[in-house]
Amino acid sequence: MRVWHAMWIERIDRKIAAIRQRQTEQERGRRNRPSPPEWVVELGIGTGRPPIQVHEGDCHMTGSRRRPVSRDEARRLLADGLHACTH
Structure with a gap:
């Protein structure tokens, strides 16, 4: 035992x-x-992978094709007519 x-x-x-x-x-x-990026740009498919939408860094709607951007670049992209995420 x-x-x-x-x-x-x-x-x-x-x-x-x-x-x-x-x-x-x-x-x-x-x-x-590492902390998530403050802003993320969702990228499209094709030549040059053009940006599609701007998302907050922790947005759950961001696709798999993305890259982090600074606050200034996100503002610039939005001012140039890029759509912001609606979520």
């Missing part, structure tokens, strides 16, 4: 150590994650 209990205690201790390690790595990842 002692051997059996010792084996289970060892398994439990290894599982606890693995969970703590995973939690530590997740917390480190959250702390080191």
